[in-house]
Structure formats: C-alpha cells, structure tokens
Amino acid sequence: MTAPLTPPPPPHQGSPHHDWQAPPADGATGPSLYEQDGPGMKTEVREAAVVTVAVALGGVLLGLLWWWLAPHVPLVGGIVDKKWVVYFKDTEGEQAIGVDGTFTLLAVAFGALSALGVFLVRRRGGVPLVVGLAVGGLLGSLLAWRIGVWLGPTSNVIAHARAVGKGVTFSAPLKLNAKGALLAWSLAGLAVHLGLTAMFGPRDPEPYPGGHAPASVPSAGA
Numbered sequence: 001m002t003a004p005l006t007p008p009p010p011p012h013q014g015s016p017h018h019d020w021q022a023p024p025a026d027g028a029t030g031p032s033l034y035e036q037d038g039p040g041m042k043t044e045v046r047e048a049a050v051v052t053v054a055v056a057l058g059g060v061l062l063g064l065l066w067w068w069l070a071p072h073v074p075l076v077g078g079i080v081d082k083k084w085v086v087y088f089k090d091t092e093g094e095q096a097i098g099v100d101g102t103f104t105l106l107a108v109a110f111g112a113l114s115a116l117g118v119f120l121v122r123r124r125g126g127v128p129l130v131v132g133l134a135v136g137g138l139l140g141s142l143l144a145w146r147i148g149v150w151l152g153p154t155s156n157v158i159a160h161a162r163a164v165g166k167g168v169t170f171s172a173p174l175k176l177n178a179k180g181a182l183l184a185w186s187l188a189g190l191a192v193h194l195g196l197t198a199m200f201g202p203r204d205p206e207p208y209p210g211g212h213a214p215a216s217v218p219s220a221g222a
Contacts, residue, residue, distance in 0.1 A: 077161025
C-alpha cells in the first residue's frame, strides 16, 4: 500500500502587518504617505506680504493711541545769563518713563491682537507668514512712533518756551527714549502666534496608518 499523499500547503495568507501591493501598471504611484501639506510657497509668500502690509497699517492706530494716552512731561522755560533755557519742572517725575511704558504696553497688545487675527484667518504656521507678522509689527511700531512724535508738541522747545512765556509750564515733545520698545509688537505677535499654533493648529498626520511601519518584502531566494 502506498502512503496517503500529503495535501499541498494552503496558499500563503499575508499578515495584516506584512501586506504589500505592487505599484500600478500605468506608472502611477497612488496616494503618498508624505503628500505636500498646505498651499504652495508662492501662495504663502503672497499671504505673508498681505499680512505685512495689514499689520504695518495698524501702526496708525497705535500712534494715535500713544499720543492720546502717553503722560505729558512738564517743562519750564526761563532766562539765564540773557539766554533762554528749558528744564524739567519736576526733576523726580516719572512721566518720561511712563511715555515709554505706554508705548510698550500698547505695542504688546497690538502684537497679541494681530497674531490672533492672523491665526483666525489662516490656522497654519509657516516661515513666510511668521516673517510677515514680525516685519509688519516692526514697521507698524516705526510708523506709530513717527506719528506720535508728529502729533505731539513741537521739538523746538526753546521757541515753545518763548511763545508761552517765562516760568510757564508746557509739555515736552513726545519722545521714545527706550528704542527697544519698537520690538515689543513683533515679539509679542510671534509669541502669541506660536502659542496659538501649538495649541489649536492642525496636527501632522501619522506617516503610517495604525502606527505600524510596513515590513520589508523578503527576497525570492530567502
């Protein structure tokens, strides 16, 4: 008697962790696990330019608020040795510090608001957008500074003292002594935008569905 024939082994059933598919015959690669996310670079640059201009124009409002809210530094004019001189009425006053502080606080508020507005319009980050926000904040601060100085009292304090008379108190020109305040808008905007993007921005998809990387296909001679 002959021994019973051994049944052929069942066809190989691939494990869900070892399945693979050959590329389509027409050369198409199908959906990639690393598809480009977000708009193209040209679109991002255009959006960054719009953000820069819009944020910079906000400097007009900042300049008006600074001119309106900044404390006045009192000066007094007099004649010494037949020459007009101008000096601070209150030598221990802190009005000059208050001028810089008012500008800084307003700039920080404008930076936070501009960052929030940019994030609500486009809920993504990106280097061009961040650069546009920072450059726009700096330009807006420079514009606000010049507008405030222009709207404030004249910078010719001697002529102003002569005009108001000897011993009469008048306001000093609006000055920004701490030039570092010009960076407050940009720094605050970057910090707020980074925080919003980290907390509420879109998350990057996992490179492999299910969290498992595809196993390498064994060679035919293995």
